[in-house]
Amino acid sequence: MLIRRPKSWELKENQTTPEKLYMNRRQIIAGLGLASGAVTSCAQATTKPDIPGRKLDFSSSKYKIDEPSTPYDLVTSYNNFYEFGTDKSDPAKYAHTLITDPWSIEVEGHAAKTGTFALEDIIRPEEQEERIYRLRCVEAWSMVIPWVGVPLHKVLARFEPTSKAKYVQFVTKFEPKQMRGTRWPALDWPYLEGLRMDEAMNELPLLATGLYGHEIPKQNGAPLRLVVPWKYGFKSIKSIVKIRFVEEEPKTSWKKSAPREYGFYSNVNPLIDHPRWSQASERVLGGAAGFNSVFSRRPTDMFNGYGDAVASLYAGMDLKRDY
Ligand SMILES: Nc1nc2c(c(=O)[nH]1)N[C@H]1C(S)=C(S)[C@@H](COP(=O)(O)O)O[C@H]1N2
Ligand SMILES: [Mo]
Secondary structure, three states: OOOOOOOHHHHHHHHHOHHHHHOOHHHHHHOOOOOHHHOOOOOOOOOOOOOOOOOOOOOOOOOOOOOOOOOHHHHOOOOOOHHHOOOOOHHHHHHHHOOOOOOEEEEEEOEOOOEEEEHHHHOOHHHOEEEEEEEEOOOOEEEEEEEEEEEHHHHHHHOOEOOOOOEEEEEEOOOOOOOHHHHOOOOOOOOEEEEEHHHHOOOOOEEEEEEOOEEOOHHHOOOOEEEOOOEOHHHOOOOEEEEEEEOOOOOOHHHHHOOOOOOOOOEOOOOOOEOOEOOOEEEEOOEOOEOOOHHHEEEOOHHHHOHHHHHHHHOOOOOOOOO
């Protein structure tokens, strides 16, 4: 794969810290201060990396949930990644065929800095943070996941979006040879998602590179996936290869496939039911009472509990109409 080096700001940066230019995938996570031995090699199977007893310390983090996190094995074996099949167990079985190194991302549209960038030139190791977020799937289950990632707004700001950029669209890799699920039209490929620009520039969204202190497994969206904690899980697009700054509301896969069921905004909202089921509560996978227990049901929080940070984005909007 040909990777054109980005211009201007990266080159300036490289002159002062030349090692960054050659930072490899392993070092992206290692830059967080983790032992490099704890990182899964890209050449290895990615479903069950060896996890030494590393204790994650979120005590000083503003972004955490005081509940047990969903066990690693469950976070990495119960996935929605339709490019590898529609069964929850398919991604862990089949995502190993995805080639994630090297990886480049195309940046297009209304921004001063566009072009094709190597992943290593978009993600700055020193900007990575650990944050615990609840992922609330539209199917009314949730998991509590300790992510590693870079705040989305920091990455987007570096491309210098212009005032015409009202929305940002994300596109997942589409490579049928590496993604067996795309042989069937479960969705219209490639997978598309989008945010309004002010949502994207909010402090909460992460571009995740890892979870549980490890490089993100392929079934969870390696090498780079979005996490938007106040929206249903499907907004958190995986294995991103394109970022587009656009003027009009961009197409999103689930809205395209069933516009009556899935809207552009898709904010977690217990008051607005999905046409076929309630959104008032959710099953906490791997929660205190175990995988399938009815006792681990919890009421769903407005904006998934992140209202303080995001409710103001929707002031004056009718969330029943703009669902
Ligand atoms: N490219 C792509 N991204 C995707 C999906 C998908 O099918 N394809 N599924 C979404 C859905 S419905 C959910 S709930 C989350 C699940 O993320 P996880 O498997 O890491 O828990 O990924 C989202 N991102
Ligand atoms: Mo989902």
